[in-house]
Amino acid sequence: MSFHGGFLGVIIxxxxxxxxxxxxxxxxxxxxxxxxPLGLAAGRLGNxxxxxxxxxxTDLPWAMIFPQAGDGIPRHPSQLYEFTGEGxxxxxxxxxxxxxxxxxxxxxxxxxxxxxxxxxxxxxxxEPDSFLGLLGLGLSMGxxxxxxxxxxGLIMLRWSLRxx
Numbered sequence: 001m002s003f004h005g006g007f008l009g010v011i012i013x014x015x016x017x018x019x020x021x022x023x024x025x026x027x028x029x030x031x032x033x034x035x036x037p038l039g040l041a042a043g044r045l046g047n048x049x050x051x052x053x054x055x056x057x058t059d060l061p062w063a064m065i066f067p068q069a070g071d072g073i074p075r076h077p078s079q080l081y082e083f084t085g086e087g088x089x090x091x092x093x094x095x096x097x098x099x100x101x102x103x104x105x106x107x108x109x110x111x112x113x114x115x116x117x118x119x120x121x122x123x124x125x126x127e128p129d130s131f132l133g134l135l136g137l138g139l140s141m142g143x144x145x146x147x148x149x150x151x152x153g154l155i156m157l158r159w160s161l162r163x164x
Contacts, residue, residue: 003040003119026105026160033111034094040115041087048079055081055125069127078126085118105160112153116146 014032018025047053051068055076063074093114098107120143128140135144 030107037091044083076125090114103160103164109153109157116149120146
């Protein structure tokens, strides 16, 4: 999953930046987290325009046919679901939450919980990767990779609030 791998790379880059500039790593992640959903939204809009990462078959009235799928089946516009959830909704949540001073790590924890949860839900409408299909318990790879993010976010949020 490209987001999850890229996310690990960004974490390492932020750690190196924090170390080089003698900043608290979680203070840097808290500063950056509210802006990340806008980048995610732009990426999902690009996925939609390119006809990539289409959804599962559906008979809902807003279903779309993606020529790139090559099967003429109406599908969920899952890229737009993710644009709305992981992009716009998560941005609004983080922007509002981070407006007030919060304990270090709290904003990052809310980001992890929010992104992981919204991605987990969106995956129900998204077509799984053809080479993987659905994995254990009928969940996609995106859902399996989102669960540790949710758990890490809950732990981080609890830890930061207890230290306050």
